Amino acid sequence: KKMLRRGTARTLEGDTFMQSTYTDPISGKRGLGRQVLQFGSFYDYANHCISPALAVEKMDDILEELIDKLTEAHALPKSHRPDTAIINVYRKGDNIPPHIDHQDYPRPFSTIS
Template structure:
């Protein structure tokens, strides 16, 4: 894990409370539910093959095909607080569960603390078996929140999402502006050298 370009260890203060997981990002960089334009590895061929299989199963359409993946590694006792995935991603998104069966809680009013979550009225507590695929769309994706109770044993999840057109356009604009600024800097340096008689 730690040799990948976008490996992230959880902050030490989170590890102490159990609110933690190790992650590797592919396709786009995400940290604390914020999407950034940082360098990132492309989706590996094995993940593209898995996406082909999920597409054949009808998990998503061709226009919904994910272009990013967050690999999450949860230790026993780790948990994730209630949240809504960033709107920088289109819906639906899907999660493949590996190593152990664990639960996820959905609801408008998730109560509890430190990984002990209750879904509240109208909420749902769902078990994710090993090898299962959870497709999250509609109200379940937003405005509903979801949270992960404390893991009873080690778990890996592959969360596949598609970066929105607006987010890709924003990243492209940042890239173009950065490139233009670099060209302008080089031009200024050249002018300064020429002015000094270089």
């Protein structure tokens, strides 16, 4: 919550925080979308590419600790330690369409819900 508050206050580095919106193409219903925090590197959703030139916060200590625990539990491979995290925050009424994450994300790719 602290990082999200910093994001909405625009006190995080560069493009770490993003407010995204979504409009359903069939119904035209506009959702709030989601709030996004990106750490390690910036993923450009508009151009479907990783943009290393755009600044974001480094991986936060709590994310590094989580990765350590998941690696120790063999849920993540030690040989492919994550160096990027995207945190999507959905509030009541928020939505995005079903999708497949773009192939520009290096593999292995991990999702935690």
